[in-house]
Amino acid sequence: MQWTRESIRRLTDGELTQLRKNAGGLGSAEIVALCDSALLDSTRRVARTGQGEAKKPRLIPRRDAFERRGVFSDCLTNWGGIRSSDDTIVMSLWADDIRSENGACSYLLWAPNQDGSRPWSDKPGGKERLKHCVLAAESGRAEGLLVYGERLEGRFPEDKATxxxxxxxxxxxxxxxxxxxxxxxAVWGARAARTSQQRQGDSE
Structure with a gap:
């Protein structure tokens, strides 16, 4: 079957999760990104419309989510960590800040605090995020967990949220x-796949 954005969006959350797993195993980055986008939209839609509890995604504390991915920390405010079993960087991303276009997704992980624009970048959490970004860029891969909540006007959610x-x-x-x-x-989906293919071609 030829999967399209429209056909994927008609799937249930369970079907999306299974399709994403299958596509990941086959190395189909574009299908994975389309599934991620559809799952993200589904969760956002539930949050906006206030559907019954039975239909809402089951959210767990960030610390518990990290532990499920093999990342353990005594700090409750961490937005990332390193899995000791394979040194993979695992970061949490504010779901509403993910950008999605034409099967490609991106997310601004870290930027400098220029003229006071991003004070969190100079705080311990921001410095840790920068360290994780450098390590992940060198290793070539990382994992991300989606965090949901309500923003506080004028603040970045990593720093403070309502x-x-x-x-x-x-x-x-x-x-x-x-x-x-x-x-x-952070980039995944069509663009990341094209970039990877281009780099492989340049190295040949």
């Missing part, structure tokens, strides 16, 4: 970290 509802344990992103100027971005 509410943090939790993490959807059913969705684990796999992405590359790109260093763009002074910023670090």
């Amino acid at each position: 509410t943090v509802s939790g993490v959807d344990p059913a969705v684990v992103l796999e992405f590359r970290v790109e260093h763009r100027g002074q910023e670090y971005w």
Whole structure:
């Protein structure tokens, strides 16, 4: 079957999760990204429409989500960590800040605090995120957990949010970290696949 954005969006969350797993095993980055986008939209839609509890995604605390991925920490405010079993960087991403276009997804992981624009970057959590970005960019891969909640106007959610509802344990992103100027971005889907193919071609 030829999967399209429209056909994927008609699937149930359970079917999306299974399709994403199958596509990941086959190395189909574009299908994985389309599934991620559809799952993300589904969760956002539930949050906006206030559907019954039975239909809402089951969210768990960020710390519990990290532990399920093999990352353990005594700090409750961490937004990332390193899995000791394979040194994989695992980061949490604010779901509403993910950008999606034409099967490609991206997320700004870290940017410098220029003229006071991103004070979190200079705090311990921001410095740790920068360290994780550098390591992930060098290793070529990282994992992401989706965090849901309500933003606090004028603040970045990593720094402070009105509410943090939790993490959807059913969705684990796999992405590359790109260093763009002074910023670090998570990218996955069509663009990441094209970039990887281009680099492979350049090395041949």
